[in-house]
Amino acid sequence: MSAPSPTPIRCVLFDLDGTLLDTAPDLAGALNALRAEEGLAPLPYARLRPLASHGAARLLAAGFDLGPQHAAFERLRTRFLALYRAMLAEATVPFPGIGELLDALDARGLAWGVVTNKPGWLTTPLLAALGLAERAACVVAGDTLAVAKPDPAPLLHACALAGVPATACVYVGDAARDIEAGRRAGMRTLVARFGYIGADDRPEDWQADGGIDHPLELLDWLAGAIAHG
Numbered sequence: 001m002s003a004p005s006p007t008p009i010r011c012v013l014f015d016l017d018g019t020l021l022d023t024a025p026d027l028a029g030a031l032n033a034l035r036a037e038e039g040l041a042p043l044p045y046a047r048l049r050p051l052a053s054h055g056a057a058r059l060l061a062a063g064f065d066l067g068p069q070h071a072a073f074e075r076l077r078t079r080f081l082a083l084y085r086a087m088l089a090e091a092t093v094p095f096p097g098i099g100e101l102l103d104a105l106d107a108r109g110l111a112w113g114v115v116t117n118k119p120g121w122l123t124t125p126l127l128a129a130l131g132l133a134e135r136a137a138c139v140v141a142g143d144t145l146a147v148a149k150p151d152p153a154p155l156l157h158a159c160a161l162a163g164v165p166a167t168a169c170v171y172v173g174d175a176a177r178d179i180e181a182g183r184r185a186g187m188r189t190l191v192a193r194f195g196y197i198g199a200d201d202r203p204e205d206w207q208a209d210g211g212i213d214h215p216l217e218l219l220d221w222l223a224g225a226i227a228h229g
């Protein structure tokens with residue numbers, strides 16, 4: 001007997017940093033602007049890029065060699081976020097192929113949305129600046145709920161907003177916590193291998209349903225998922 005056919009995909013949910021948008025240049029720019037204010041030389045972009053999906057704390061740890069318990073952490077975090085807010089969409093662009101991918105999803109009548117750990121006060125203006133806020137079927141930020149990824153609740157909330165069951169969604173992300181959240185939510189998962197994967201990351205161990213090296217490869221994956229649904 002063959003395995004039951006998977007439910008056809010009706011909604012694609014995207015992680016933001018490192019999946020939909022190439023935000024690392026502005027995040028690294030803000031961190032190096034803060035280092036300059038503190039009298040420190042800039043860190044190389046290649047060192048900061050792999051941290052860009054892991055939030056302000058990981059960037060500050062790399063930039064100042066301190067953790068959240070340190071006395072200076074809150075001051076530096078507040079200043080870092082203010083600097084980042086001021087340059088939010090300066091160099092940030094969708095990854096090459098994302099614009100075409102979103103047009104193709106719209107043309108096929110497939111819903112798409114965003115589930116990020118970035119706080120809402122940064123997520124909302126960033127998506128608006130890039131003309132994506134009004135096109136997304138749902139946007140769930142890191143502080144929309146009391147819990148964030150790898151908890152599955154933000155993804156389940158996105159499904160409810162889009163009116164699509166988790167079994168008919170795929171979540172695309174570039175970090176282990178994204179794949180864990182998607183699996184726990186009961187949806188299919190894909191690794192965005194073009195995102196901010198670090199040298200120590202092992203995406204092949206994350207138990208995703210697949211991976212894509214370019215956004216448009218999602219259309220090939222969907223063709224298979226839909227044909228077999």
Ligand SMILES: O=C(O)COP(=O)(O)O
Nearest residue numbers: 016017053055116117118
């Ligand atoms: O800002 C973060 O914490 C990471 O954002 P992401 O979940 O969109 O990768």
Ligand SMILES: [Mg+2]
Nearest residue numbers: 015017018053
């Ligand atoms: Mg990410």
